[in-house]
Amino acid sequence: MEDELVTLARRAQARAYSPYSRYRVGAAIEGIDGQRFAGCNVENASYGLTICAERVAAGAAVAAGVRQFRRVAIVTDSDPPAPPCGACRQFLREFGPDLVVDSVGPQSHRRWSLGELLPDAFGSELLA
Ligand code: THU
Numbered sequence: 838m839e840d841e842l843v844t845l846a847r848r849a850q851a852r853a854y855s856p857y858s859r860y861r862v863g864a865a866i867e868g869i870d871g872q873r874f875a876g877c878n879v880e881n882a883s884y885g886l887t888i889c890a891e892r893v894a895a896g897a898a899v900a901a902g903v904r905q906f907r908r909v910a911i912v913t914d915s916d917p918p919a920p921p922c923g924a925c926r927q928f929l930r931e932f933g934p935d936l937v938v939d940s941v942g943p944q945s946h947r948r949w950s951l952g953e954l955l956p957d958a959f960g961s962e963l964l965a
Contacts, residue, residue: 838939838946842867842910846941849875849890850912857884862919863912864890868903891925895932908937918942926955934958 842865850863855878862878876893891909898906909929913919918940921929929936929951936951952958 838941843941845873845875846910846912849877853877854879862890864894866894866898866909867907869905869907872903874898889922889925891921892928904932906932906936911940916942916944918947930955930958
């Protein structure tokens with residue numbers, strides 16, 4: 838599977854800053870208006886400050902004024918392809934449960950809905 842969103846995520850993966858884990862992640866998220874934003878993981882010598890690629894991509898979108906998303910693509914060197922971590926699931930859920938999540942590894946790809954990955958999520962509707 839190699840569409841434009843995956844290509845964008847792949848380019849971002851090449852820019853991953855991951856000197857500690859050596860695990861490179863690229864992500865690209867597409868708004869319902871078609872705009873796309875990329876991110877990579879950014880690690881830190883204070884390990885817990887690391888930011889995942891998915892959150893960097895979603896943050897870039899929000900900073901550009903885009904808050905409604907169709908799909909996120911993730912590229913790693915893992916097979917089976919890596920699902921987003923729990924923190925990223927919750928972060929992405931903020932913007933809706935219907936997001937399609939595509940993850941691409943060297944040999945195969947997987948697709949989920951965010952709702953499948955994070956059932957019974959905590960969301961803003963519960964704060965009312
Ligand atoms: N990582 C991501 O970028 N996204 C995820 O969903 C899982 C983990 C990064 C964080 C860290 O830089 C490296 O992968 C290893 O955990």
